[in-house]
Amino acid sequence: RVIWSNREYRVTSVQRTGESTARDRGGSSERYRDRHYFVLTLEGGPLLEAYFERRARDPRRRWWARVIEDTAD
Numbered sequence: 912r913v914i915w916s917n918r919e920y921r922v923t924s925v926q927r928t929g930e931s932t933a934r935d936r937g938g939s940s941e942r943y944r945d946r947h948y949f950v951l952t953l954e955g956g957p958l959l960e961a962y963f964e965r966r967a968r969d970p971r972r973r974w975w976a977r978v979i980e981d982t983a984d
Contacts, residue, residue: 913951913953913959913961913976915953915956915957915959915976915978918956920953920954920955920956920959921953921954922951922952922953922954923952923953923954924951924952925949925950925951925952926950926951926952926958927948927949927950928947928948928949928950929947929948930944930945930946930947930948931944931945931946931948932944932945933945933966943965944965945964945965945966946962946963946964946965947962947963948960948961948962949961949962950979956981957978957979957980957981958978958979958980958981959976959977959978959979960976960977960978960979961974961975961976962974962975962976963975
């Protein structure tokens with residue numbers, strides 16, 4: 912389930928997932944997964960893109976989301 916704009920939705924499918932990488936801050940050439948992406952189809956509602964940042968500036972705000980397509984009228 913997902914709560915978006917004070918409304919609860921059931922996730923009916925995961926359309927797409929992905930990730931991005933970044934270099935290690937310690938100076939090595941190693942890379943790590945920095946951000947994880949998800950595009951979710953929600954029951955009776957919008958198509959939602961959500962992502963998780965591992966090194967967010969504010970640790971309380973690691974998850975972000977935005978509506979890609981709102982099919983609910």
